[in-house]
Amino acid sequence: MSANDNHHEEHHVVPLRHYFGVFFALIALTFATVWTAKMDLGIFNTLVALTIATVKALLVILIFMHVKYSPKLVQTMVGASVLWLLIMFLFTWSDFATRGWLFH
Secondary structure (H helix, E strand, C coil): CCHHHHCCCCCCCCCHHHHHHHHHHHHHHHHHHHHHHCCCCHHHHHHHHHHHHHHHHHHHHHHHCCCCCCCHHHHHHHHHHHHHHHHHHHHHHHHHHCCHHHCC
């Protein structure tokens, strides 16, 4: 009896149609990115581009990187990493926003 006999790990098998669905969704979102980049949305250009990019990143992380089917510890670590990234973005934005010379 080896040490690994006591650890039974289940592997989730993702149907091939899910991969194709995500692939075609990523292609469609890429076309949506190009299409919206050519439009003048005013102050919403950045918001729309970041929203599309976030959806694409979520699809890749959850499906292609198998985080959706990973143990809770992996999901927690991914969530903590995203939270830390958002904190770093907040610090960068707060530094940028408090520079008075940029807005005069």
